[in-house]
Amino acid sequence: MPELKTDSLFINMGPQHPSTHGVLRLGLTIEGERVVNVFPDVGFLHRGIEKLAESRTYIQTIPLTDRLDYMSGMSNNLAYVLAVEKLLDVEVPRRAEFIRVIVAEMSRLASHLIWLGSFANDLGATTPLIYCFREREDILDALEILCGARMTFNYVRFGGVARDATPPFVEKLRKFLSIFDRRVDEYEELLTKNAIFTNRTRGVGLLTREEAISYAASGPVLRGSGVKWDLRKDAPYSVYPEMDFVIPTGEAGDAYDRYLVRLVEMRQAARIIRQALDGLPEGDFTAKMPRVLKPRKGEAYSRIEAPKGELGFYVVSDGTANPYRVKIRAPSFINLATIPTMCKGALVADIVAVLGSIDIVLGEVDR
Amino acid sequence: MSRKNDIPRLVVAAIKPLIDGLKLTLRFLFSRPVTMLYPYERRELPPGYRGLHVLKVDPQTQEMKCIGCTLCARACPDHLITIETSPGETKKRKVDVFDVDISRCMFCNLCAEACPHSALELSSKYELAVTTRDGLIYHKEDLLEKPVGAGREASAG
């Protein structure tokens, strides 16, 4: 019987597409229903943040970092501030450190909630999206009380934070935490054991341990593949060594494992916030800083465990008021490189599930 | 033998979560919606909300506290504040022009934090849509603190 000769087809998915989480163009090479290759084409949201930072002072760059991973602005602020503080020799008061941990974990919650909502939405379940946004509203309301803004915070500053954590903030946060665990239970009830959901995510988007490490994947993508690596425990910063929490890992490295890892991370983030609130010491919320900042000449790299993975800032200072170079190691950009491996042999409908499970945000990918 | 027992257990394990999901959504069907009927209801904003700029006025002298030191203009990352001063009658300099261009403002609060006299703050006004481009440039008269928050209407030019 003669061999059936087939041709592969090249289709564009994006840049305008309801499921690519932003302006991302995926070039798919498909044969029939099977995907042969996925080519991510990025750059549609490039705004030149790294270059802009060179013409602004150090403090003026902090609002720019808010716009990287705009789902979790505080984490970006924190990573940048930690990098520059290495060149500043400043002592951050303990109260400020605790507040930093609280807002970083709140950003983790906010980011994972959006991920969960849009992941379920891509798979067809439209209700978890609205439920997650309801939770996010509480978090953003608390952050609004704290620093006056809901998305572009500009809050973590050199030497501490911009404003103090007032009693209304603490009260609102505690009220939110008291209902949050039950809410995560609700999401699990809707999705975790749902046969349709597991069929769509089990065995889809496989990434082995070795592949994950060789791609320099980080965050839940790495932990979903079974590698127990979390910067909060393995390269700790701020007051994380004083917090008690567990690091979840997956076994199979598929989309379902990454989903479970992020759900556990949400619960652990709530746990950390509770501990930090209970242990919040009295004191200053910022150290005394000069009006014009001139860090010493040198280079510094600092990394944090952002919700999407390892977020790193490499700052080169030449002694003037403006940074000489700011290089951002964005986790979504690096994690996105795993897509061709994950989509090998998948069906077209799985690409949406895989992309959702990596959890990218185009602000970070393109900077 | 164990295979025969597995099938009913598998079936129940597959169907029960589906029913639980349905029960959950039914419960929400009969609960109160969490949405707010904007514009009939409005959110109460916390103090410290970062909205439109406002030039604070000294309650005793009814003059604005700003002395024209231009620290805010230098702190703004996008150079959106324009200040022009001239010698005043008293020792204080008179501020002639204080323009804030909010078309590119990101309400980052760096200007208000830079002010040494707390003369510039960010208020709670957030409904700032206008129909002209010039409407997005606020002048000194529009920014002065008013007893009742009226703000700028969509005016011509």
Added chain:
Amino acid sequence: MGFFESLRFIWLFLPNLMPREIYELGVMAVAFLAIVIFITLMVLFMVWFERKIIGHIQVRRGPLHTGGFHGWAQTIADTLKLFLKEDIVPRGVDRPVYVLAPLIVFMSTVVAYIVIPFSKNLVARDINMGVLFVFAVSSVTTIGIFMAGWGSNNKYSLLGAMRVAAQIVSYEVPLLLSVLGVFMLSQTLSLSGIVEAQKHVWYVFLQPVGFVIYVIAGIGEVNRLPFDIPEAESELVAGFHTEYSGLRFAFFFLSEYANMFVMSAMATVLFLGGWHGPVLPGFVWFMIKAFFFMFLMVWLRGTYPRLRVDQMMAFCWKVLLPLAFLNLLVTGLVMAAF
């Protein structure tokens, strides 16, 4: 004679006043008008109902302002908007195929309403093979969908149309097999006859498995979540009705909800005893039961993610079909034993 009695007298005397053919034509016209008006009103209500229910499931409100009370006029506003849109016919389409497709889909759905017994005497025409008629006629929608995909001059529409056609045709097999069990019990194919046969006990109690299979396969037939892969916006292939806008799209939209109602009505008639019920008039009971199924479809849409195409097909052929055969076997054995 009183006013109403005289009206009734005229109504009964009417056939004698004119040639038989004209009377029959008149009855057909009235029945058709009634069906079309019913479908229009039902779809108007159903779209609003779905948006409100999904809204409340998602702890929000759905339409609220249009027309005052909870946005009841929202569907009317949307339909008007569709009417007023520019009628775009893309270049290169196969014009007769493109134009006829929505009409075929719509008309084949409407024709199925002729045999549905809304109440004891509210049937447009009670054919003695009513069930066969309904399913045969609703299958013609597949042709209409395929025409839409082909006539659109768009390879993604064609792919989407092929998927929908495959899905509909596949899900018809367990659908009809589950109904066979009902035949064996009722011994008649006429829909009114089946309703009559359920006077004492509804068939849902005698054929529970058949009922479940019918409902699931019915949802698959109508392309509703969790089986709505062809119309999902988050998928790559855009769907067979991409190139349609305005009034033509309105026809597709209308026929989807009309089809949903046909499935619900058949489920009521075949399994839930049709218009039987105490106290309330038959028509009210029928509508209550049919709307329960419509509500079920909306409820499912608000809860579940959607199945992938291959999973959907595998579910149909590997789970529903064997179950349907098993149901048939067991029904036959039980009937032979008694």
